[in-house]
Amino acid sequence: MYFSDLCRKIGDSQFIRMYQESNKKISSCRDCKVKSCAAAVLHAAEIDLVNENSRETSFKKGDIILHEGSMTSHIIYLKSGLVKEYQKGPGDKEQILQIIKKYTYLGLPSLFGDRVNHYSYGALEDITVCYIDLNIFNQLIRQNGNFAFEILVSVSRDSLNNFHRFMSQSQKKTYGRVADALIYFSRIIYENDVFEIPFSRQELADLIGISRESATRVLSKFNDDGILRLSGRTIEIVNPELLGQISKNG
């Protein structure tokens, strides 16, 4: 393994910044096809400012993008791929807070707080991200009210989503929670009844807040009952109505 690979594995942001500096900018933010909806309200001059203070980078599956506890100088915008946001709990048990899909800023709440990353971010697939200088980002918020508003909408949506998951976990039993997670993947993440999850059963369990064995068992049960069709990490939801029922009943 190369040194650069190692640095990415362990989420060494110092190196990642160096790497960015050395990485030639190939395209302009003006031409970027995947810029955030918030960026739509920026003026041409503001976009150029972002252009001069941002850098595109990619990570490989399994890489750690950010480590909880680390300090931040840049905000990260996810341009493609899936990322898990997680924390280590007592006994190094990993709690996955959410699966994040493209076109999302990572860890906005941390940025407006103490600038310490409260969560870790790991790449579930090969991904591309954009690093944007935090001072520039903050400047844009203060000088462009519409941009501020869009970011506020984004943070708010995130907050509500997470509340929803919180409710699911504290009020529902194992079956209901697994059902919720499956519905979430099919509706929000993949927008399809068939999908292949890029993470292990253990990670699924860490997301739902149950044990690996329980996750396996519930999935098998759903498979036997004809609600799902399982094949490794590929999941097909055969009976969404019944799944919704299970979610609803807790």
Place this chain on the structure above:
Amino acid sequence: MYFSDLCRKIGDSQFIRMYQESNKKISSCRDCKVKSCAAAVLHAAEIDLVNENSRETSFKKGDIILHEGSMTSHIIYLKSGLVKEYQKGPGDKEQILQIIKKYTYLGLPSLFGDRVNHYSYGALEDITVCYIDLNIFNQLIRQNGNFAFEILVSVSRDSLNNFHRFMSQSQKKTYGRVADALIYFSRIIYENDVFEIPFSRQELADLIGISRESATRVLSKFNDDGILRLSGRTIEIVNPELLGQISKNG
């Protein structure tokens, strides 16, 4: 019970607005001693604008301020007293999301989303709030970047706090969760080792996500072990170190 009392009990915002209209404004926002830290960045003209489009109202203990699912035309700023933010889960089980103390806007995330209140808010004590017209509020965010930034900080802090509670609930067992809640009250809400909670054991359990009986039992255990001194709803934390230890170990 008077009609007005009934309306307050059930959180009838229609009536509450009428009530506000009829209620003479006694003081100006300029002189208000409890305005939000965000308001500190407003210009005099902006404060006057808020002044003309806001109204102070009070609620009695037990009143419902807002009902989940209702639409909003005003944002509510809590000037004094404690409020619970909650949702009804399957089987009408109440999940309390957080206890909110004064100098806080209620339900900001809902306002920047679909304008539907996702949670209910109930007064745990007699409280005073300020209703501010939502359009004016949004206008201020767009035209005053510093104000937007402060609101963003507020929403972010809230989001992080709730993530913290989420982690506590999904990773920790009953004892750890109760310990967390007690530490939260003493450090964040009351800033004192002795405090009197203005809510029942059932509500405490609903906040922690456990049964009433379990809450009672854990508190009794802590009392017997000399960690707490209990007397009805008055709680004295005698041994904060040990409590911290219990929280840490899950």
Place this chain on the structure above:
DNA sequence: ATTTAAACGTGCTATTTATCACATTTTATC
């Protein structure tokens, strides 16, 4: 002050779910 209702504490039991152990399958590596 008396009555009524709500909140609280506690033993017992049932249920849920984690944990352990180990067989089996899949994936990665050279």
Place this chain on the structure above:
DNA sequence: GATAAAATGTGATAAATAGCACGTTTAAAT
């Protein structure tokens, strides 16, 4: 493609916690 390593599935068991029942205390209403 052989071998090692990681991930997965499944039964048995233990631990944690909810639910129930009921007696007691506290608070509210008239």
